[in-house]
Amino acid sequence: MSYLGVGISPGNVPVYHSTNLKVIDRRVRVAELVLRCVICGLGVIAAALVGTDTQVKEIFTIQKKAKFTDMKALVFLVITNGIVAAYSLVQVLRCVVSMVRGNVLFSKPVAWIIFSGDQVMAYVSVAAVGAAAQSAVFAKLGQSELQWMKICHMYDKFCNQVGEGIASALLVSLSTVVLSCISAFNLFRLYGGNKSKSSSATRW
Secondary structure, three states: OEEOOEEEOOOOOEEEOOHHHHHHHHHHHHHHHHHHHHHHHHHHHHHHHHHOOEEEEEEOOEEEEEEHHHOHHHHHHHHHHHHHHHHHHHHHHHHHHHHHHOOOOOOHHHHHHHHHHHHHHHHHHHHHHHHHHHHHHHHHHOEHHHOEOOHHHOOHHHHHHHHHHHHHHHHHHHHHHHHHHHHHHHHHHHHHHHHHHHHHHHHO
């Protein structure tokens, strides 16, 4: 027997059939899939922009070539975005398979693994962007106290492309932060569901 969306189980325990929860779950899964696709695409773009960036300048008949390996922060940025993009690609495949099969919830161990992985990717990507941005500021403005010259005045094309790569990496890091919040929601609602079930069972 059912009345106003409340079903009565054989054990006389009310079971609530909420379509709102299914709609919210579907929207969360779509948002997660879109964010992971964005992270994967922008991660590849950021790594490609910085990793392929070179510029040759002739200074007093001597050719100097600027490349991303000259700055350790840029190397860290390229490696980080490559790892984040690869991780996001794997997670995109998992999301697609999960949506096709119609699975609504994860098991707790799987949810913990996804949550931990998303947290690590968020922290690492934010750290990489911060380090690269600091190096970019030194290259753009220099540091007179340490006698560091303004490199971007000589290698303007190189710096512009690095700036585009850092901007893409910044979007990646912001997306990973939002995604880590979504994975936290997916994880802790598993515990919230058990808590509500136990409390309803106690009342009845």
